[in-house]
Amino acid sequence: MIGLFATGPSSIIFYIVYSLWWLSELIGALLIPVLRRRGATQVRRDQGSATVIVSSILWAIFVAFGFGYTGTGQLPDWVFYPGIFLMLLGIAIRQYAIAVLGRFFSLTVRVAEDHKVVDKGPYKFVRHPSYTGALVTFIGLGLAVQSWPAVLTLLIVFAVAYGYRMRVEERTLTKELGQDYLSYMKRTKRLIPYLI
Numbered sequence: 001m002i003g004l005f006a007t008g009p010s011s012i013i014f015y016i017v018y019s020l021w022w023l024s025e026l027i028g029a030l031l032i033p034v035l036r037r038r039g040a041t042q043v044r045r046d047q048g049s050a051t052v053i054v055s056s057i058l059w060a061i062f063v064a065f066g067f068g069y070t071g072t073g074q075l076p077d078w079v080f081y082p083g084i085f086l087m088l089l090g091i092a093i094r095q096y097a098i099a100v101l102g103r104f105f106s107l108t109v110r111v112a113e114d115h116k117v118v119d120k121g122p123y124k125f126v127r128h129p130s131y132t133g134a135l136v137t138f139i140g141l142g143l144a145v146q147s148w149p150a151v152l153t154l155l156i157v158f159a160v161a162y163g164y165r166m167r168v169e170e171r172t173l174t175k176e177l178g179q180d181y182l183s184y185m186k187r188t189k190r191l192i193p194y195l196i
Contacts, residue, residue, distance in 0.1 A: 004068045004145060010080055014144055017087050021137060028095045029107060029130075036103050045172040046108040049165040060157035061141070067153070068145030075146045086140025094133025097122050101130070109169050111176045117184045125193040127170070127184065131162050132191045166190060 004011065067073060098105050100121035104112060122129035138158050142151030173181045189196055 004065075013084060014080075017084055017144075018141075021087060021091055024091050024095055028098050029105075033098075033103075033105050033107070044108065044110045045168065046110070047168045049161075049168045050108045052164055053161045056157045056161040060138075060154050063153050064142055064145055064147065064150035067147040067150040071147075073147045073149040075143065075148055077146065079143045079146055083140045083143030083145075087137050087144060088140075090133045090135070090137030090140055092133070093122065093136060094130045097129035097133060105130075109165075109172050111172060115177065117173075117177060117180045119184055119188075123188075125188065127188050127190050128162075128166055131166065134158065134162065135191060 004014075100123060101118055104115060104118060122132075126132055135158055138154040139151060142148075142154045170181075170185070174185070
């Protein structure tokens with residue numbers, strides 16, 4: 001096997017940022033929402049989307065690392081640094097979006113008794129900014145392991161897993177929040193402001 005990174009310091013930087021990503025998910029997306037009072041859940045309609053996301057991401061990361069370690073579709077060494085930057089940016093976007101959504105954030109599709117449309121912070125521009133953060137992190141990861149097949153694999157898995165999740169989530173929120181959410185959908189994009 002070929003070494004994943006050109007230099008030892010690159011490896012240290014990568015694994016620090018990679019660990020930070022998982023730590024941010026553990027604390028920001030799992031622990032804090034569990035500890036935060038959210039009120040009673042009125043509706044749960046996840047339809048397996050959380051399982052699809054977690055299993056797909058773990059598989060895609062395993063494959064991406066495999067491409068990186070074997071040098072498959074190797075990219076130039078310099079793409080490592082933009083990759084690390086994008087990973088950090090993606091982590092920041094996702095955690096900011098989770099914080100703004102507050103007690104309405106959940107790893108599964110659910111609607112609280114007093115659920116309302118949140119349209120402040122990043123939610124002014126896109127309906128799913130935490131998923132935008134995940135997308136940016138995935139692109140960064142693929143670049144950081146310096147493999148274009150890794151980037152492609154992560155993008156395809158994101159499109160399939162998160163595409164399914166967004167459909168489930170939007171169908172549920174439209175049904176439960178009605179016109180408020182429909183109006184919100186008309187004035188925002190899903191992931192990238194003014195584009196997608």
